[in-house]
Amino acid sequence: MLQKNKSIFVFIVLTVVIMNIFMIMLLAYTLYTSRERKEAEVRTNVENLTLLLEKSISISSREIDLSLHTLQAYVEKELRDKKHINNNEINNLLQRQQDWISYVARINITDEKGQVQFGHSDIGRRLNYANYSVFKDAQQRNENQLFVTKLMRDPNGQGWVHLFVRRYNQPDGTFAGVITATLPASYFNNLITKLNVGSKGVVLVQDLDMRIIARNPMLETLNGQVGGVGGPPELSRLVQSGIHSGTIYTRRTTDKVPRIGTFRMLTGMPVFVVVALAEQDYLAQWYNDVIKAVLLEFIFLLVTTIAAGLLWRQIQASFFANRRSQMLLRNAHDGIHVLDTQGRLIEASESFFRMIGHTPKEVIGQTPCYWDAYYNQAEIQDLIKNDIRTPEGIRFETFYYNAQGEAYPVEVSLILVHIDDYEVFFCSARDITERKKAEENQRIAAAAFDSQVGMLITDPNLKILRSNRAFTEITGYSQQELIGQTPRILQSGTHEKNFYATMWDHIRSTGSWQGEIWNKRKNGDLYAQYILIANVRDEKGQTTHYVASITDISAYKASEEKVRLLALYDSLTKLPNRRLFLEHLEQSIQEAEMKKRLGILLCIDLDNFKALNDTKGHETGDHLLQQVAARLLECVGANHMIARLGGDEFAVLLDQISASESEAIQHAEMVAKRILQALAQPYFFENSEYRSSASIGISLFGMEAHENVQDPLKRADIAMSEAKNYGRNTYRFFDPSIQSQVQERAEIDAGLRQALEKNQLVLYYQPQVNHMQQVTGVEALLRWQHPTKGLISPAIFIPIAEENGFIIPLGKWVLETACQQLSAWAKHPKTAKLSIAVNVSASQFARDEFVQDVIEILEHTQAPAHLLKLELTESALVMRIEDVIAKMMVLKRYGVMFSLDDFGTGYSSLAYLKRIPIDQLKIDQSFVRDIVVNSNDAEIAKIIIVLTKTFGISVLAEGVETEAQRDVLEKYGCYDYQGYLFAKPMPIYEFEQYLLFQKTQS
Template sequence: MYTSSYHVPISSLIARPLLTCTPDTSVREAVRRLLAEGCSSIVVMEGASAVGIWTEQDALSAGEDANTPDLPIGAVMSAPLLTLDADTPLGEAAVRFKQSGIRHFGVVKDGACIGVITQTDVIVNQGAEFFLRLKSLESIQLRAPVVVPEQYPLHDAIATMRRNKLDAVVVAYADGEHGILTERDVVRLIANETLAGVVSDHASRPLRALAATQSLYAAQRFMLQQHIRHLGVRDPKGRLTAVLSFADIMQNIEEEYLSELQSALVERDEALERARFSLRMADLVFDSALEGIMVTDRHGKIERVNQAFTRLTGYSDEEVFGRSPSLLNSGHQDASFYKNMWHSLVTNGHWQGEIWNRRKSGELYLEYLTITSIHDTEGNISHYAGIFSDITQRRQNEERLRYLATHDVLTGLPNRALFEERLERAIIHASHSKRQVAVMYLDLDRFKLVNDTLGHHAGDEVLKTVASRLAAGVRDSDTVARLGGDEFAFVLEEFNDVRDVGRIAKSLLNSVGQAIDLNGHDIFTTPSIGISIYPDDGTEAEQLMMLADQAMYGAKNQGCNAFQFFESKMTSSAIAQLDMVGELHRALEQNEYCLFYQPQYDLSSGRVVGVEALLRWRHPHRGLLLPDKFISIVEQSALIVPLGRWVLQEACRQARNWLDAGLEFGRIAVNLSARQCHTDSFLTDLTRILSETALPPERLQLELLESTTMNTREEIGVLLRELETRNVSIAIDDFGTGYSSLAYLKDLPVDTLKIDRSFLSGCDAHSADRAIIRAIVAMGRALDLDVVMEGVETPEQLAFLQDAGCHQGQGFLLARPAPAERVNELLSWQRNAFPMPPGQHHASKTALAGM
């Protein structure tokens, strides 16, 4: 490649006589002449003046409109003809092509048009091979190909090309092969008057293609050798991802290259042409690149480096000239790594990847390196060019994100996901080495008092101090994690005696129990610890975690600030619970769960205003089981998340069915567990379910226990406010149980209170519970909240609630939970006979009450 190509006048590139026609020549005749001469354009002359041009691209309009071939070419030509002077240097012409975006210029001399120069002429003669070698096809931006099926009408294909300004469309054949239909094909079809049929009858097949890893130079050479103007690009899996044209090559010759090339020519003239163009180009690349560039000879000795190389490595060009790139070697890659690198260079002509190197200062850095082999005119490797960038900061950011995904933000300890992964790994290792593993659960006693009295900020400080003490109290080989709230867990490995685990537990009790200085105040908090041992107590991670959790509650029952090992006699149902976990998982897989639905009534009108979805288990041997037989075990295991997702999906699907049937039910209410709330995928799952079922979000109400909203008030508040923006209703279930402060209601976007049934059952008309119900109803009305009373079972209770002004009721007196088809009957009856006479509530529900 020599700089002389830049100053070549474009007149020297005109290889054929000018093809012309008059304005009254028909388009059909012009097309035939184009085809006969093998040209891509024809100049329209009026006398001695060139008044326009008609190109293969214009043929698309003629191919789309059947009347166009009979029109005079003067009516459809592109005018005026854009021209360049015959003495215009080739480099300047390349700039004009890139700036204008057109593919043909007329060449004029002394005011007369003497020929036409095309983009192809510029690409073939530009001499930018060095730049093209450094660029792979995958490194440039190419538009995805427009693909049409083989039976696509030819007329529609031509219209697609014209409408999208395409010079070609790809044709997909049923056998997986591709072909291509180009503007030149359209010209041929117009000339032959064969514009009918489908696109596969006229496309060129197969479409020639190269791998995306090939260089732009290789693509250019291949297109010239095969006499084609379009080339497919395939990804590593062999899929067609783009079509490359000469116009794309033009767009990827850097404008900086074109302008700075001219400066290099002036410098060469002043130096009496003593430097080769390739060296000048290397200077230009080096001066402008932000990436470090290093060029070696074929033996791997450094010949040139750029300023970015010096900035990134600390070595100047004088310090590295003639030396091997191994001076940057960090020692982090072994000999096989470099052997594979050189093998790829020799066989494939390039290598790309990440590599750790060392700066002159001794500092390690991670770089992304691309090495390309450069060949001489005889095809032999003469040089290697390496381009690299420092990606250390990017890697650090990625590692930070990975860290945040596996660690607790507040304490820096591993989170539940990482804890479970390490426990699984410890079990595998212990099974091979025939050793034991201890799992410890630690919970802080009465930690809620710290949050309630001193605030959550103080609670966070206590948790960070406790976490620091726990981490210091175990060995580096052990794992301590924060599972959430004030719960911590440990994996202890490689101990010789279980008594060693006991000693560690006792040490942790003493350490955590020490006073914590918080702004001058001594805060004391004690832990309770439960311990399970692999393989004595269990062999599965989930089993060991559950048993350690049970043992921890046993320690709390001793009076707190204690530790306890799991014992089989700790609870008579422990083994049964473990077996139940397996059954519960299988039940979900075998589709044994189902939903019953219990209506909620407006107590003033008798109309159904809501339906609560209630989970049931159709056990293959024990029959229909209510949630109190299994839900507590579900909530202690990871099954609560997929099962909760299934309940939400099924309830929304049924609600959509009622809407489609024209049945009015108000809102479908679904219970939401605390663990579901805190999963990262909850909002994504909710969005997907509402989208798949097409249920309007305002038709959905999510019920959360009062304890859930209080214990994680700050965390749950973010979720509830997000649900509010999505128009999903929120209800507080079992309201009034165990909490005296109601201030949180004004901070959370709640619209419904469900009073716990315990306030209504078994109490007479003068009990304090009745007074609490009246107070909650009055408070609900004052806060503009709906109030629902659960557990309405007698006419006397109903009369009391109506007298107290309670909005809504739910219970066996009004309707028992029932399958969807029975609720359909009720809703259909309501649609046809509403309003129900006030005295008929109980009698009309006889069939449902039997459920």
């Protein structure tokens, strides 16, 4: 037995060791894969940041080159026309430069010997570049190219700079000198400080000699300053290898911080950029996970060790229990006896021999039928062979004979046990005569007590004496757990002390109390019950007991609550629905009138929600609505009511804000702005990110007596519609004048369909001209010639057509009419080369039938497809980009051109611009309007023009109204225009007269 116990101990220890080794391997693998995923994510981030930085510096380099090229052309022209350069004119030209280059870079012009002749300052004119290698390169290589130096000391001794050099020639082509631009290293520092790379990340700009041009953050060491030579050896090897870009991981950084970074070489400068993120930044959460894993393994080791110890103690206890059983056999009160597999008595306790009235000598070796008055030999053998051979054994009742030969009831327990590799039946017999009598006496009372109703009996001091089975099932407490306790153990804390005091006063005075009450189960769940409490009095009228009967009505209450929720709450967002909201609004209006305080109602409608449902599916739309509900709860809080009125429309009710109208308006504005900001944040679904916005209408209530509950809701809804008309993603307060506008919109909605049937729609054409003011094409613009209201602007009826879906047949009519005009123009040489641009709405382009519709119209009208230009807005690109590209590629194979309208006003994306096969970008008139006086608009327009050159597409500026605007655009490189400076939109007959006039003028 001792040897067997030792083997079990070894097995338990090995099991614990193996389990912990497996847990360690599992945690290690999880941490390894987690780190791999994080590092892959970081590599993608630094690649994007490096590409962004490289684009910014490259654009700056091209801007400097463009300025030097402009000066080169001017100087060479002066040399051709006047044989010399006029000092005053060239100096004035340098002084008049208004772009950013004149504020960042110093421009100088030298003669053929390298002596500076013209510059921004007197110091610059004292310089001589003859000994500079870049001057010699420009002198020896008669090529129209830009030379850029590596980082060098400023010739003026004012720090580190890059020198940009362009050669200019005499009229005969010989070398005449160079034009230089000195760009300080500090300029790059301004660019890199805008990049967020974490607390230990770094952004570097270095030349090919590994000399630092700019670094963020800057180090205190010499090799970490501008001009210092530094960088890890891995970076040096990549730069020397000549590859354009690469990703590195190194621990041998200048400041000893391990990082992952990406570098990219610049094509126009001997410079490369590096963006690196620190390991301790991006792996901070991972290190926390490592600590958690160590703690988890420690806990697992502790738990398995404790479990193994408990198991071993249990095994030891069983070993000693076997030995104790022999002692108990001799001293047991029950009739203990042991049978062999044939049912013969082997051993028994003294109490057993007393029970049957025989000596051991008389019964040892006999079967139970010798003393059992109920079972015969065959039945006993059947028990032994079948019923008893179960792990839990059996228990049954029978009758034994006593010493007087009388039969009495006993309860026998039999179980098969193994002792020293032998099978025996361990039996225990107990005299149950008294118990049977007690059971008989209590059977009737027990039948009544153990009904389906929970029963509880206490003494006069409310100490629990007894409970029935139904009470245990309801509360979860067994009778043993309840006995000695008071009913306070069941209290839920829902009712106040006054409730219980009133209840017991009623019981003492009337003898009983009944009603609904909330109690708590053993597991902590609250439940509703119907309870009847009565007191039991003796012959003297004194209370001896209290009896309570309870019925669990929680299922009924839950059903009642479910019905209430279904009736009053939205099933998707769990917010109150329109019915509950109107009830609360009516109550709020009454309280506002009574307390003379104003309330606020906000109606919120999501912008372009239908487009999301159409493109992403209703399931995605439902997810968006759930996220919107959560954000509204965060913005407004649980103290105010938020409801979903239906579809994508929500409402917020702010009760009794202030007695002052101005204060109420300010509070409403604050809440509306907070909501707009929250709803404009990105929404994340399974594999995509989506941006949305909302329009909010605001109405105050409480200012008028006896106000109807629908009045503030109607006002807020009207205001919300006005917010949508104003451009969406904004809020508007109700204004009575809006009512007339609503009526007008309803009339337009009703009359728009008739307009198409009755030929009230007409196309106007606005010319598009080049820098020589030659008409190259037109944009087709839809107008509604109403029989009574005159000409209606598309700004009025197009949004209504977008909302009611009529934009689809409307857009198809415009496209077919424009193609018919193209077909007519193709027959005349003077108009055969004119193109027509047609605006296509996002909902129109998203249709599966769109491509087929365009092809059928082209074939039907015989219009030249290469002169049809479809103008898309960026909202049309919200749908899946692969679908957009596929549709465009099909139409481009037919020759159709594409233009991206209003570029820069929406969610402009270089990724879209790089992938979609676009032919033209249109600079929005909002940037053109103030391009002469607003440096930001000018800079945006300039960047758009540079982008079009980079991607090899044409650019057209719309909304050009002044010569000054055109001059600035032409200076930046835009040579195609559209606007009132040239012509307004006009019907076809006026346009053809305008075209004829242009021909005669030319």
